[in-house]
Amino acid sequence: MGWDFDSSRPIYAQLVEILKGRIISGRYLPGERLPSVRELAGEAGVNPNTMQRALAELERGGLVYTERTNGRFVTDRPEALQTQRQTTAREVTRLYLSQMAELGFTREDTVHLIETWNHGGNKDE
Amino acid sequence: MNELFECRALTKRYGKFTALDGVDLTIGRGRIVGLLGPNGSGKTTLLKLANGLLTPSAGSIQINGHTPGVETKRIVSYLPDASYLPDDQSVRRLMGLFSDFYADFEVSRAREMLRELGLDEDARFKTLSKGNREKVQLILAMSRRAQLYLLDEPIGGVDPAARDYILRTIIGNYSEEATVVISTHLIADIEPVLDDAVFIRAGRIVLHQGVEALREQQGMSVDAYFREVFKC
Numbered sequence: 001m002g003w004d005f006d007s008s009r010p011i012y013a014q015l016v017e018i019l020k021g022r023i024i025s026g027r028y029l030p031g032e033r034l035p036s037v038r039e040l041a042g043e044a045g046v047n048p049n050t051m052q053r054a055l056a057e058l059e060r061g062g063l064v065y066t067e068r069t070n071g072r073f074v075t076d077r078p079e080a081l082q083t084q085r086q087t088t089a090r091e092v093t094r095l096y097l098s099q100m101a102e103l104g105f106t107r108e109d110t111v112h113l114i115e116t117w118n119h120g121g122n123k124d125e
Numbered sequence: 126m127n128e129l130f131e132c133r134a135l136t137k138r139y140g141k142f143t144a145l146d147g148v149d150l151t152i153g154r155g156r157i158v159g160l161l162g163p164n165g166s167g168k169t170t171l172l173k174l175a176n177g178l179l180t181p182s183a184g185s186i187q188i189n190g191h192t193p194g195v196e197t198k199r200i201v202s203y204l205p206d207a208s209y210l211p212d213d214q215s216v217r218r219l220m221g222l223f224s225d226f227y228a229d230f231e232v233s234r235a236r237e238m239l240r241e242l243g244l245d246e247d248a249r250f251k252t253l254s255k256g257n258r259e260k261v262q263l264i265l266a267m268s269r270r271a272q273l274y275l276l277d278e279p280i281g282g283v284d285p286a287a288r289d290y291i292l293r294t295i296i297g298n299y300s301e302e303a304t305v306v307i308s309t310h311l312i313a314d315i316e317p318v319l320d321d322a323v324f325i326r327a328g329r330i331v332l333h334q335g336v337e338a339l340r341e342q343q344g345m346s347v348d349a350y351f352r353e354v355f356k357c
Contacts (some may be wrong), residue, residue, distance in 0.1 A: 005317055007313065007316055007317065007340070007346030007347070007348065007349075008340065008344060008345045008346045008349065009340060010337045010339065010340050010341050011317060011340075012337055029144075035305050038296070039297075040291055041297075042293045042296050042297040044295070045289065045292060045293060045317055045318065046296075046317045046318060047157055047296070047317065047318050047319060047320055048296060049155075049320055050320075075299075113354065
């Protein structure tokens with residue numbers, strides 16, 4: 001996942017989403033030291049204060065922690081990662097179900113589609 | 126501590142034409158600020174006043190508590206909208222001039238940026254393309270350890286790849302207490318790096334707000350909001 005932003009939404013919220021994604025997908029490993037705020041801001045092409053705010057939010061959520069002199073690290077507590085994974089999975093599912101509902105699929109239709117996925121002729125990956 | 130940049134009822138008239146009309150504007154330290162307005166709205170006049178190239182017709186402007194002059198030039202790095210360099214000189218010689226003039230100029234930073242943008246130190250300035258001349262001037266301005274950078278249309282003539290590099294340089298290179306003011310009408314390109322947007326129209330400040338708050342309130346990008354406010 002790169003750093004692509006929709007300028008019509010606050011960038012801070014988008015940074016939080018991207019960074020969470022990188023942590024739960026293991027792109028940033030548990031216990032790994034994160035680049036500095038400046039480095040991350042430079043890489044993402046965003047304002048350093050905005051990046052700082054996004055990292056502070058992750059810290060409040062327990063996904064990263066700061067060691068006074070050494071910088072910022074990804075949490076090494078598996079339960080924190082697991083909680084975030086669950087939260088993200090619920091958000092993704094909610095979005096998926098609402099899109100399916102818009103297409104006119106009932107919950108049953110949707111479940112059926114998932115269960116038969118890869119069994120029928122719908123392997124279009 | 127004095128404000129880094131403060132205008133009070135700042136007015137500038139050229140004959141009968143009022144270029145700036147009672148501008149009140151305060152900018153603190155550690156910010157990246159977009160000075161955004163259409164052509165002829167007063168952006169360049171404001172930056173020239175901040176550099177003592179013009180004097181106010183009324184009101185005041187102060188940098189770090191001082192009227193623009195010798196004192197403030199030490200802490201302000203200014204990129205003017207037009208070329209001001211002796212263009213018969215090589216880029217290397219221009220770096221020498223900057224070293225002589227400004228105690229805070231870091232040759233090593235300038236060299237690194239020139240190299241990364243593929244610019245030749247031995248080239249004479251006037252033989253460079255328009256875009257490359259702009260890059261050299263911006264590199265010289267950004268290679269000072271200033272407290273306030275005033276950049277007048279720094280990316281207008283520069284290709285998109287170099288534009289990205291330059292914006293990253295602006296983010297990465299300036300110190301945390303320094304403030305960067307970028308005047309431009311290329312808002313989409315710079316808006317992700319801004320803290321605050323200042324909209325200026327016909328010599329008056331019509332908006333001064335954090336860009337994230339603006340996006341949240343308006344539900345649109347700074348660029349889209351600008352187009353709405355300044356619709357012709």
